[in-house]
Structure formats: C-alpha cells, structure tokens
Amino acid sequence: MGKKLIEFRNVSFRYGDEQPWVLKNCSFDIYEKEWLAIIGHNGSGKSTIAKLMNGLLFPQEGEIIIDGQQVNEESIWSIRKDVGMVFQNPDNQFVGTTVQDDVAFGMENRGIPREEMITRISETLSAVGMQDYLLTEPHRLSGGQKQRVAIASVLAISPQVLILDEATAMLDPKGRTEIMQTVNNVQEKNELSLITITHDLQEVVQADRVIVMNDGEIWDEAIPRDIFSKKDDLREIGLDVPFVAILADELKANGISITKEPLNHEELLEDLWTLHLKT
Template identity: 80%
Template sequence: MREKLIEFRNVSFRYGEEEPWVLKDCSFSIYKDEWVAIIGHNGSGKSTIAKLMNGLLFPQEGEIYISGKIVNQETIWEVRKEVGMVFQNPDNQFVGTTVQDDVAFGMENRGIPREDMIKRIDTSLTAVGMNDYRLTEPHRLSGGQKQRVAIAGVLAISPRVLILDEATAMLDPKGRMEIMNTVSNVQEMNQISLITITHDLREVVQAERVIVMNEGVIWDEANPREIFAKKDKLREIGLDVPFIALLAEELKKKGISMKNEPLNHNELLEDLWTLHSTM
C-alpha cells in the first residue's frame, strides 16, 4: 500500500468572512513518489490548494496533513521541510547575487553544514542542467533558466514534495517544454512527489493522476487519458483541450477511430500507423 504524504480532509477556505468560499469541502490524498496535476480555470481554487499545502494559508474548515502531521501554526516549519514550492515568477524567489548563492540560501536558513551545502548545490544544479551557470547573476538568465534555478533551490533542501504553482505561465512554448522535461527528470531521479498546478492541459500528460477543480470543488479526478476523453465537458468549465485531443476528435468525425485517447504526437502517429497497417 502506498504511503500517503498529503491529505486534505473536508477543507474549505475563503479570504475573508464576507468573501465567497474559494474551496468548498475538498478531500483528496497524494501519495509517495506520485505525480499529480491539479488543473482548473483562473479562480477555480487550484493555487489556493498549493498555498494551503505549504502553510502559506490555513483552512477555516477541515484539516490538512503532511506526512501524518496536521498543518497548523505549531507545525508549519516542520511542514516546510517536507514541501518545496516554485512560483509563477522566479524573480520573486531570488535573493543571492549568483546562482550558487541563491541555491545556498534555503540551506543556510536551515543550518545545513557547509560541506553538505557544497555537495547539494552541485547535485541540485546538475539535476536541472544549470551547473555551468553557478557563478552567473540570476538577472542575466532567461525565464526558463531562472525557473530551473528556482527548482534547484528547492531540491537542495531535500523536500519530499515539490509543488510547481503555474511555474511555466510566464514562459514561451520552448521554455515550457524545457521546464516540463526538467521536472520529469527531477521527479524520476529524486523519487519525490510532484504536484503541478496549471490551467494548461498540455502540461498534464505525464502526470499519473489529474485533479480538476471548478468553482472551488473537485470536479473530477482520474488519469490524463480519462480526463482528455471528456472534451466537451472540459470546454464547458473553461479549459482548453490540447491540440492532439482536438485532432483525434476531428479524425473520429471522419471515421478514423483511435484505439485510445492519444496523449501526445507519438501516440497519435502510432495509432494511425497501426490503423493503416491493418487496412
């Protein structure tokens, strides 16, 4: 049985007593080494979930557990050792004058010995492909490079969970692809739980499970293939369907049926090749 790392139990949250509920009675679990994508339109509650996981916010109703510990004011610093977070704008996370200084900052705050810090800087920057930039000033980096350094800074503190909260939203398509490839490699190499918060369905194909938020409630929860199969319903709640899913839908209208709901170009081509071979 898989170890449960994060558990939301009937969690509700709002930003003020007169404000509407942003989350309403949400319950779900995230497990060790699992990659979960949390998606939804702007205002659906997905980023609030990220902040609740890291103790930046606390629920008005319900309970949140990280590695079996309830999240509250007394446990918050223990929780933040377990959960690392990368935000949309990496510039807001930079404090060092060089890349290696920035990666070291979180470890210095935790009193990690210098010898260990040097090893972790090297390991974390290598993991995100940024070791050659360790003496570079952060403001000289591209947007994608900045996000990779931000991820390295979080990895250096050895969290059990890495949250990316709209971490690719400010990047161009090439930068987005680079970051998604980076986090995929990082998750596999470091055996951590990965949570990606996004409104872009193209970013969820590698996830093991998808939680779809809509108006503060869990609208659906399934694997990516099952989620993409609900194209019309996704459109109804304001989510754009990936191009591959739209192309497969148009092919089906022309009488060309896919074996499965394709998640990427390779799957679509493989299905078309198999179909062609049997004709």
C-alpha cells in the same frame, strides 16, 4: 498507489469572513512518488490548494495532513522542510546576489553544515543544468534559467514534495518543454511527489493523475486519458482539451476508427499506422 503523503480532509477556505468560499469541502489524497496535475479555470481554487499545502495559508474548515503531521502554526516549519514550492515568477524567490548564494539561502536557514551545503549546491545545479552559472547574478539569467535556479534552490533542502504553481507560464514553448524535462528527470532521480498547477495541457497529459477544480470544488479526479475523454464537459467549465484529442474526434467523425483517446501525437500516429496495416 503507494503510501499517502498528503491528505485534504473536508477543507474549505476563503480570504476573509465576508468573502465567498474559494475552496468548498475539498477532500483528496496525494501519494508518494506520484505526479499529480491540478487544473481549472482562473479562480477555481487550484493555487489556493498549493499555498495551503505549503502552509502559506491555513484552512478555516477541515484539516490537511502531510506525512502524518497536521498543518498548523506549530508544525509549519517542519512541514516546509518536506514541501518545496516554485512560483510563476522566479524573481519573487531570489534573495542571493549570485546563483550560488540563492541556492544556499534555504540551507543556511536550516543550519545545514557548510560542507554539506557545498555538495548540495553542486548536485542540485548539475541536476538542472546550471552548474556553469555558480557566480552569475540572477538578474542576468533568462526566464528559463531563472526557473532552473529556483527549482535547484528548492531541491537543495531535500523536500519530499515539489509543487510547481504555474512555474512555466512565463516561458516560451521551448522553455516550458526544457523545464518540464528537467523536472521529470529530477522527480524520478529523487523519487519526489510532484504537483503541477498549470494551464499547459502538455504538462497535464504527462501526469499520473489529474484533479480538475471548478468554482472551489473538485469537479473530477482521474488519469489524464479519462479526464480528456470528457471533452464537451470540460469545455462547459471553461477548459481546453489537447489538440490531438480534437483531431482524433474529427477523424472519427469522418469514418476513421480511432481505437482509444490519444494523449499525444505519437499515440495518434501509432493508432493510424496500426489501422493502415489492417487495411
């Protein structure tokens, strides 16, 4: 692991004094340039974690440190320069009358010089494949195109951390795949820390590390392969496992020796082909 970028230290949160705790004494670290997926059933606390990282909420107990700064009301504007967030519904993030205006908005608020803004608008829209839509009105875009522009708007402020909070949930499978390919390319090029909060198992298996939330607590934290090896335990807390993992179990039950927990169809086919060559 590299340098710690985000630290949650015994963080607890609830939406009101009489409400139940949404997060309970959560501690974990996020590192520079890593892809962390946070999963859990609805109400498990995962989206609350995202809002706490971005300073949209503040913990009642514990502390959050981002790049050496404690997240509080005094540091919040500095924190938001480092942490960009893309939500499930991109329409909630649009403020400009054109794609160009929308990408420029965050930079204008930060006083970035006009020449630099023009360069960043061009670079970020090119990075997400939307350079030909500069003067298009956002409401004329498809769902996937809107998410690309929302991602470009966040990238334009040059954050260290990009959070996707169910950002592909409203897209069809093709759109989800395209957006995640775009995000993956952007992360590698810009060397960002990427945090995805998602129900999409195909996103989860691509991550470097996974945190599983259950009833406001960290249920487990490991690499995807280790997480999805606990199929029965995951089902008990209301989570699915990848279809390829279920298929591998069925093959094992029928006497076919799968040597490892496959995360995708390519791994399973490779294992089966190796087995075939041995026989």
